[in-house]
Amino acid sequence: xxxxxxxGPGTTGTETGQRTADELVAEPAELDVYxxxxxxxxxxxxxxxxxxxxxxxxxxxFPPGSRADRRMERVVASxxxxxxxxxxxxxxxxxxxxxxxxxxxxxTSKFYTPVLGVTLAISMLAIGAGxxxxxxxxxxxxxxxxxxHDQPSSDxxxxxxxxxxxxxxxxxxxxxxxxxxxxxxxxxxPIGLVAAAPLVGGLLKDPHTNRTGEPGFNASPQDYxxxxxxxxDEQPVRLTFENGSPIRPADVSVGGQVTVFPGIDHGASNxxxxxxxxxxxxxxxxAAELRQNLYPMNQDSMAGNFVAYSKICTHAxxxxxxxxxxxxxxxxxxxxxQFLITDNARxxxxxxxxxxxxxxxxxxxxxxxxATSDYQVPVGPSFWER
Amino acid sequence: MTITVRPSALxxxxxxxxxxxxxxxxxxxxxxQLASPGLxxxxxxxxxxxxSFLLGEIALWSFVMLLLTGTFxxxxxxxxxxxxxxxxxxxxxxGVEMSRAYESTLTLSFDVRGGLLIRQMHHWSALLFLAAIVxxxxxxxxxxxxxxxREINYLIGVAMFWLAFLLGFTGYTxxxxxxxxxxxxxxxxxxxxIPVLGTWTASALFDGDFPGTAIMPRVFILHVFLLPLAxxxxxxxxxxxxxxxxxxxxxGAGRSNRNVVGERFFPRYISKQTSFLLIVFGVIAALxxxxxxxxxxxxxxxxxxxxxVATQPDWYVLFLEGSTRLFPSWEIRFPLFGEHFTIPTLFWxxxxxxxxxxxxxxxxxxxxxxxxxxxxxxxxxxxxRDVPVRTGLGAMGVTFWLVLTLSGANDVIASTFDxxxxxxxxxxxxxxxxxxxxxxxxxxxxxxxxxxxDRQVLSHGVETGILRRRPDGGFMEVHQPLGPTDPxxxxxxxxxxxxxPKKMNRLGALAPxxxxxxxxxxxxxxxxxxxxxxxxxEGTEVAGTDQSR
Numbered sequence: 042x043x044x045x046x047x048x049g050p051g052t053t054g055t056e057t058g059q060r061t062a063d064e065l066v067a068e069p070a071e072l073d074v075y076x077x078x079x080x081x082x083x084x085x086x087x088x089x090x091x092x093x094x095x096x097x098x099x100x101x102x103f104p105p106g107s108r109a110d111r112r113m114e115r116v117v118a119s120x121x122x123x124x125x126x127x128x129x130x131x132x133x134x135x136x137x138x139x140x141x142x143x144x145x146x147x148x149t150s151k152f153y154t155p156v157l158g159v160t161l162a163i164s165m166l167a168i169g170a171g172x173x174x175x176x177x178x179x180x181x182x183x184x185x186x187x188x189x190h191d192q193p194s195s196d197x198x199x200x201x202x203x204x205x206x207x208x209x210x211x212x213x214x215x216x217x218x219x220x221x222x223x224x225x226x227x228x229x230x231p232i233g234l235v236a237a238a239p240l241v242g243g244l245l246k247d248p249h250t251n252r253t254g255e256p257g258f259n260a261s262p263q264d265y266x267x268x269x270x271x272x273x274d275e276q277p278v279r280l281t282f283e284n285g286s287p288i289r290p291a292d293v294s295v296g297g298q299v300t301v302f303p304g305i306d307h308g309a310s311n312x313x314x315x316x317x318x319x320x321x322x323x324x325x326x327x328a329a330e331l332r333q334n335l336y337p338m339n340q341d342s343m344a345g346n347f348v349a350y351s352k353i354c355t356h357a358x359x360x361x362x363x364x365x366x367x368x369x370x371x372x373x374x375x376x377x378x379q380f381l382i383t384d385n386a387r388x389x390x391x392x393x394x395x396x397x398x399x400x401x402x403x404x405x406x407x408x409x410x411x412a413t414s415d416y417q418v419p420v421g422p423s424f425w426e427r
Numbered sequence: 428m429t430i431t432v433r434p435s436a437l438x439x440x441x442x443x444x445x446x447x448x449x450x451x452x453x454x455x456x457x458x459x460q461l462a463s464p465g466l467x468x469x470x471x472x473x474x475x476x477x478x479s480f481l482l483g484e485i486a487l488w489s490f491v492m493l494l495l496t497g498t499f500x501x502x503x504x505x506x507x508x509x510x511x512x513x514x515x516x517x518x519x520x521x522g523v524e525m526s527r528a529y530e531s532t533l534t535l536s537f538d539v540r541g542g543l544l545i546r547q548m549h550h551w552s553a554l555l556f557l558a559a560i561v562x563x564x565x566x567x568x569x570x571x572x573x574x575x576x577r578e579i580n581y582l583i584g585v586a587m588f589w590l591a592f593l594l595g596f597t598g599y600t601x602x603x604x605x606x607x608x609x610x611x612x613x614x615x616x617x618x619x620x621i622p623v624l625g626t627w628t629a630s631a632l633f634d635g636d637f638p639g640t641a642i643m644p645r646v647f648i649l650h651v652f653l654l655p656l657a658x659x660x661x662x663x664x665x666x667x668x669x670x671x672x673x674x675x676x677x678x679g680a681g682r683s684n685r686n687v688v689g690e691r692f693f694p695r696y697i698s699k700q701t702s703f704l705l706i707v708f709g710v711i712a713a714l715x716x717x718x719x720x721x722x723x724x725x726x727x728x729x730x731x732x733x734x735x736v737a738t739q740p741d742w743y744v745l746f747l748e749g750s751t752r753l754f755p756s757w758e759i760r761f762p763l764f765g766e767h768f769t770i771p772t773l774f775w776x777x778x779x780x781x782x783x784x785x786x787x788x789x790x791x792x793x794x795x796x797x798x799x800x801x802x803x804x805x806x807x808x809x810x811x812r813d814v815p816v817r818t819g820l821g822a823m824g825v826t827f828w829l830v831l832t833l834s835g836a837n838d839v840i841a842s843t844f845d846x847x848x849x850x851x852x853x854x855x856x857x858x859x860x861x862x863x864x865x866x867x868x869x870x871x872x873x874x875x876x877x878x879x880x881d882r883q884v885l886s887h888g889v890e891t892g893i894l895r896r897r898p899d900g901g902f903m904e905v906h907q908p909l910g911p912t913d914p915x916x917x918x919x920x921x922x923x924x925x926x927x928p929k930k931m932n933r934l935g936a937l938a939p940x941x942x943x944x945x946x947x948x949x950x951x952x953x954x955x956x957x958x959x960x961x962x963x964x965e966g967t968e969v970a971g972t973d974q975s976r
Contacts, residue, residue: 089471092464094691097681135541142516142537154544158716161544162709169705176698183695187473187687189673191576191804241631248630283732300732309730310510310524311638314612317732352732357616357751357773358637359609360734374736375609376752377838377848390849392751392772394758422616423758423771424626 093188101181113178120171127164134160249426267303267313268400269415277411279304280320280349280402287409290347293322298364300352303412315420317352317360318400319371320410327369327383334384338417342401344410349400350386351420354378356393358422371397395423474696475676475689479566481703486559488707489552490662496549497651503535503542504528506601506647508640517724525728528603528643532723548715553595555711557743560588568821570808572675573792574801580668583661585789590658592743597650599721599741603643606721608729609738612637613751617777622770638729678807678925685806737839745835746828750776753834753855787824812881813924815874822870823863830858881927885909886917891931907931 072079072087079087086096103110140153194202215222265271268278279287281304293299298321302309308316323331328346335343342348352360354373361373361380370389371380378393380386386397398420401413419427456462507527513520515530517537535542564584567573573581596614600607615637618629634641673687682688690696714720726735740748754776760769795817796802811818833840834855841848888906895903909928910920928934 088464088467089691092468092471094468094471094473096691140540144518154541154547155716157541157544158548158712158714162713162716165705165709165712169702169709172698172702172705176695176702180695180698183690184681184688185471185473185691186681187471187673189685189687189806191672191806244631244634245627246630246635248626248635302732309732311729311731314637314731357613359612359738360732362732362734363736372848374734374738374838375613376748377852378756379849388756391852392754392756392776394756394772422619422773423769424619424629425622425624425768425770426626427767427769 089185093190095186096183097186098184099181100183102178110179113174117171117175117179120167120174124164124167124171127160127167131157131160131164266415266420267305267308267316268318268412272303272305277403277405277413278308279405280318280410280412281308283309285309288320289408290322290345290404290410293320293347295322295346296324296366297322300360300362301349301410315351315353318349319352319362319364320347320349320402321364321382322347323382330383331385336385336396339385339399339401341413342399344402344404347402347410348382349402349410349412350380350382351398351400351416353397353421354393355388355395355397355420356391356422361397470691470693472670472673472692473687473689474692475674475687476696477677479570480674482559482563482566484700484703485707486556486563487662487666488704489556489559489711490658491704492552492708492711493549493556494655496545496552497655499545500535500542500549501651503531503539504601504647505531506643508603508638508643520724520727523728526603526643528601529723529728532602532604536724544712544715547718547720548711550599550720551714551718552711553598554720554741554743555707555714557588557591557595557741560584560591561743564588565821565825568791569811569818570675571805571814571817572808574805575796576672576804577668577675578792580665580672581792582789583665583668585785587658587661587665589785590654590661594650594654594658595741595743597646597654600646601643601650602721602723603729604723605726605729605733605735606723606738608638608731609734610740610744611642611729612731617773620771620773621778622768622774638731673806675806675808678923680925682807684804687806737836737842739836739839742832746831747777747781747835749831749834749837749855750780752837752852753831753859755856784824791820807924810924810926812874812877815871815878818874819867819871823867826866827859827863830855830862834859878922880929882922884927884929885920885922888918889929889931889934891936907934907936909934 071091072083074084074087082099086099089096101110103113134153134156138153138156139148139150141150142148143150193199210216215225270277272278280301281287283300283302285304285308287304288299288301298319301318301320303313303316305313307313323346325346328343328348331348332343350371352362354361354375356373356376356378359373359375361371361378363372363374364370364382365372369381369383371382371386372378373380373391373393376392378388378391380393380397381389385399388394388396398416398418400416402410403413405411452461505527509527510524511527511530513523513525513530513533515534515538517533520533532546536546537543567581567584596610600611600614615629615633618632619625621628629637632642632645633639674689676682676687676689679688727733739745751773754772756772757775758769758772760767762768811821834852837851837855838848840846841851888908891905891907893905895905897903908916908918910918912918
């Protein structure tokens, strides 16, 4: 196999012997191609040699017609036939194998994709193996040497090329006519801008406007979540389940938590992707601990033993939704930031830097949770102008 | 009379048929000059043969498969973010609100015959594509194949990696399932973290706040048009330059910096290429049919409040996921012109780190050439052991990348092996700093050791495993020199950076087992030795031993 001849001194058994291939290539002596004694391969070898390619070793892998040769022929033929059979199998399975999705572990359609994949794979691998065997066992084994033409061009060529290019530049006269050169640059610059303008202008959108199109209070894209009373006729927005039903304190057991959404149109949809909030019913002792730790800003944000934190991580925006009851930590599964819910959801491990924002909540006259205002700080990942 | 005319007409017809190839050839040459030496050179172009030269081809054929399967998928996929209610045959999601993009992904998985196979083949091709690119890059790096004159192709290769990376990311974003939405959310946060430009860029790309409805059609046009077009252009340039410069080769007998030793393009090399394409296709088909990949129907549609445990991106993004997990919570906040500005944590591992890594990779060939004052043309590859510093630096890079990649799955590691999650994070943080220099040191030593052993074998010969007892009672092992020896019995072969045989049967001392399953398919090779000596030992000349003991 030719890969073996690649392994260096000692293992190479080619005709090259100790002569370097360059010496071989250098042999000139052109043959007369009209010489009737030349075989066709002599012509091939001569043609290659005239372009700096020397076929230095060329012999059949097995003697033609020998047992090994015929055996290899049979192997290749059977591989091709196998490929044909598998390809046919693919088509048959594609048409007649039940394919429509059905529940249940016994559904034959479960095997539709595997059967297609296996038949397709067998047919392609068999043709591939067949051609490989053909090339390695039935084609003559050869070692050829080609001279590389990767030296730099000759000095003469470089000189002529340099003159040609220089002349080209001179002909245009840009070097002699500075006025034209500057005018051309000034003329072209706006054309470049013309190309960029529609793209930039079409895509640009001021991030510093809120949902109603007014400038945001903190120049941030996240300043206006679904909890803003402005979206609810200036009424406090209710906390709702995903299906839109409002939540009473009794709906969350002690130590439990629930994901809540603003009770407005499409409040639970991705239109308000910055609004999902985690409502937690703390145990008495932890609620007391949190009350002691509250930031001044958050003093009026709790409702009894209930606290609501933004569910959008301040690191990369994933929902930190894994609640460890034992340690009172919220874990974000994306990058493992951990937030301590008994201390304003302050980050205590991982890459997050800022606390999760606390949503100010209260219970309204009808006994449902409402957000008394929007979040008091931007929720979600940090950004430059924050 | 007609009876005598007919056979001659038939004969003429046969003669015409026999002449047809030659006549066609003449006709074509009259018009296109095909017999000119140019085409002949192309047909006879010599390619060196080594398994490591096929790694880039796996990438090429995977890309072809990506184009084929991707075209099929594009016939059924709709990147719209319009809210619809699912009503297809996957009953578990019946009545669920979702985007049109996710719905059409479900449809092409369940309601298009064979669609799931094509989708899975597409995803597996993408994974294979990136894997082949990375392994191909490692081959290029560790063998010095990037040296002059091949720096241009090296740079094109780095650009292609990032294009492929973006193609992969946009590709797994498109289904708009819970996993892809989380990825997009993180990408949004990374864009947002860029100082000064972040918010404006994110707002421009997403047409306002995350996620909006514009992003998916934009990602789609990137994924099916702009990025593949750019990649196709670079692949073409990559191959043409490779063709022009001719492939590198390993050093060995008959090989020099000025030649290529191998097989001609036609027919052997082209046959092997064709078969390799089919084998890559076959493997992808088997993967797509047998191994489930990205079962989006289990994840559900993307909702901002939903994420699952073990949220992992595709493998080639894991190193960035890992760097993001490991990077400490260092957020910089500072006053400027009476306002406050922030450089978020995410900026460092998400933007700066990939930038630094790419810069190092791009700069290395030029740094090495300058450091070694090397302006030569190099067509012979170097074995990693022969350039210990480069190999060490490479090992350092690979180790750093591995630590980050493993850290990208540290939650899975923690839960699988029951380790504290925080401990795996700290292990990654420490590992990313400590392990790379260690890897450099170990690799450097190993390279030197391997070189030493090669030199030793060249000088003292191959160990034969034959022990002789000396007249003074001591024992010695007989060594077989690889070539001519000097009067002291030391080999005179020079160290050339080519592989050195280390075992006697690599020298043909032992006849290889005859091949063939039921019957021998080849004549057993005769050992190149004299008839065995009476004591049953070796028959070759063994230096420094007494045959007539």
